[in-house]
Amino acid sequence: MDKGKSGLSRLFNGVWAWLASRLNVGGNYGVLVLAVVLGVLTGLGAMLFRWLIGVFSNLFLVRLYDILVANFGVMGKYALPVIPALGGIIVGILIYKFAREAKGHGVPEVMESVALKGGRIRPRVALIKTIASALCIGTGGSAGREGPIVQIGSTLGSTAGQVLHAPPRRMRLLVGCGAAAGISATFNAPIAGAVFAAEIILGNFAATTFAPILISSVAASFVGRIFYGEIPSFIVPSYEMVSYWxxxxxxxxxxxxxxxxxxxxxxxxxxxxxxxxxxxxxxxxxxxxxxxxxxxxxxxxxxxxxxxxxxxxxxxxxxxxxxxxxxxxxxxxxxxxxxxxxxxxxxxxxxxxxxxxxxxxxxxxxxxxxxxxxxxxxxxxxxxxxxxxxxxxxxxxxxxxxxxxxxxxxxxxxxxxxxxxxxxxxxxxxxxxxxxxxxxxxxxxxxxxxxxxxxxILRSIKVSEVMRREYTTIQNSNRLGDVIEMVRGSEESVFPVLDREGEIVGIIDAHSLNEYVLEEAMYDIVVAEEVARRRFPLLNVDDNLLTALDRFQITGYEAIPVVDNGKVVGLLHRRDLFNRYQMEILLGVDEE
CATH class of the missing domain: 1.10.3080.10 (Clc chloride channel)
Structure with a gap:
């Protein structure tokens, strides 16, 4: 059995490796092929989701409700709240235990993943969202089915990107393809699906972005029409204005x-x-x-x-x-x-x-x-x-x-x-x-x-990704003369001052030493802690670069110590922040 499993695993990984090499997901051709695949898969997922809603609705709102009426007569209708409450308990357990991102209407989570996480969404979200939303709606919860299908399609796109090691800009595009396919399959509306993904999810109508989204949307709509025909979601008479008044x-x-x-x-x-x-x-x-x-x-x-x-x-x-x-x-x-x-x-x-x-x-x-x-x-x-x-x-x-x-x-x-x-x-x-x-x-x-x-861009990057992990620290008991020599011989602009326990007690920079440089008589008398700045900015490893930029603008420092649980673990330089920002901007321009 183990040999069989390992064989299947090797086969699966081999297939994905072959796809990754053939599709070249970083290139335009590979993205177009993936867009079609995502459209078809999301379309099938939408059909499965709608079928599940029907199954749960028949089970709970028809059969279970009939049982309540049969047993309680006229009073049976007052037991109706039990049905959605039962569905709520099952939905709550599913979401709480397996994927908390699946609660709510789903689109904000997709938007956040695109803006801040490079399009990364946990693969399990698609499965949990499908079951939880179908249960919620099928037991009478007041909600729509388009949000779940958008999140399901986006998760499929993100999963494909993660498996094929797509760069972040391509991962975001694949998420947009999944979202477009979700709207298209739900409402039989391929143009609206593409516009929704570009306008709301990606905020980008560039041609290189819009083409794969449109293709994915069309593929999903094609799948939907195989199952439900070309009938619009609502069949209404032709209305028009009677008067300009x-x-x-x-x-x-x-x-x-x-x-x-x-x-x-x-x-x-x-x-x-x-x-x-x-x-x-x-x-x-x-x-x-x-x-x-x-x-x-x-x-x-x-x-x-x-x-x-x-x-x-x-x-x-x-x-x-x-x-x-x-x-x-x-x-x-x-x-x-x-x-x-x-x-x-x-x-x-x-x-x-x-x-x-x-x-x-x-x-x-x-x-x-x-x-x-x-x-x-x-x-x-x-x-x-x-x-x-x-x-x-x-x-x-x-x-x-x-x-x-x-x-x-x-x-x-x-x-x-x-x-x-x-x-x-x-x-x-x-x-x-x-x-x-x-x-x-x-x-x-x-x-x-x-x-x-x-x-x-700044909000999506953590300080820990840009900070320098090699830096110079000064012990609070070091003599002033030694500190001045250390600062003169270093390219650093800011030096954390640490006590015996390794806790930061201050910082020293060139400006804080200016008044002492000519006071050679104090070199052996004064120690580092006495000349260090006691009021100084700090950043946490989990802070983002937007927070860091605000800190730099307020304090005027060229570098700020980064701490984790009170211990200094790095130093973030202003120029490193701007270099990273410029690099991300250039990547975005290349994408468009």
């Missing part, structure tokens, strides 16, 4: 969508922070608490459970919901999704944003129809525009929102009010809150994805 109505909708988008973003952030701060509940139990609340809401508004596409389709095809019901669904879905994901459940925010936008647009459309009967389009047309407007307001990605809605509905006649409302919603949301629903989570950790490429 309607632009005023769409302006109101755009403003409201911007406000609602910020409410959704802030509420999700609030519950994420709240559940993180709660210490009396075990981490693995927290998703069950959020899911229990969702179950209670679902007793009265079952539409909030799951992805919500059935309700969206109903609104888009003019199925009549009352004005009050539309308003309730907007805020109920915001609360349900915030509780599901904020408590640590697993799923996406894109589908909930579409749901909220459809309900909001339907609400505004009904009001407009009541106020101006016969001179406005159907409320369903407003629902269509509201979907894109709320998505844009939450993600701060207007281009992705526009294209994905066009590809999901194949309805292009309403383009003018759609662009108008999306532009307004994006502007309003950015004025009210600078973070998107994707960057908010990272901002709380001190990660500013939109702070600029330069900041992200």
């Amino acid at each position: 309607e632009l005023f109505n769409y302006m109101v909708l755009g403003v409201l969508a911007g406000v609602v988008g910020v409410v959704f973003t802030r509420m999700l952030g609030y519950f994420e922070g709240l559940f993180e701060d709660i210490k009396c509940i075990p981490v693995w139990m927290k998703p069950a608490v959020g899911a229990l609340v969702v179950g209670v809401i679902a007793i009265y508004l079952p539409q909030v459970m799951g992805v919500g596409y059935t309700t969206i389709e109903g609104i888009l095809t003019d199925v009549k919901f009352s004005l009050m019901m539309m308003g309730l669904l907007v805020f109920a879905k915001i609360l349900a999704t915030s509780m599901t994901l904020g408590s640590g459940g697993s799923g996406g925010i894109f589908a909930p944003s579409l749901f909220i936008g459809a309900a909001l647009g339907g609400f505004v459309g009904q009001v407009a129809s009541n106020l101006f009967p016969g001179s406005t389009a159907s409320p369903a047309a407003y629902a269509l525009v509201g979907m894109a407007a709320v998505v844009s307001a939450t993600t701060h990605a207007p281009l992705s929102a526009l294209i994905i809605l066009f590809e999901m509905t194949r309805n292009y006649k309403i383009i003018l009010p759609l662009m108008f409302a999306v532009a307004l919603a994006t502007t309003i949301s950015r004025l009210l809150y600078r973070e998107s629903i994707y960057t908010m989570k990272l901002a709380r950790r001190g990660v500013r994805i939109r702070g600029g490429r330069e900041e992200n």
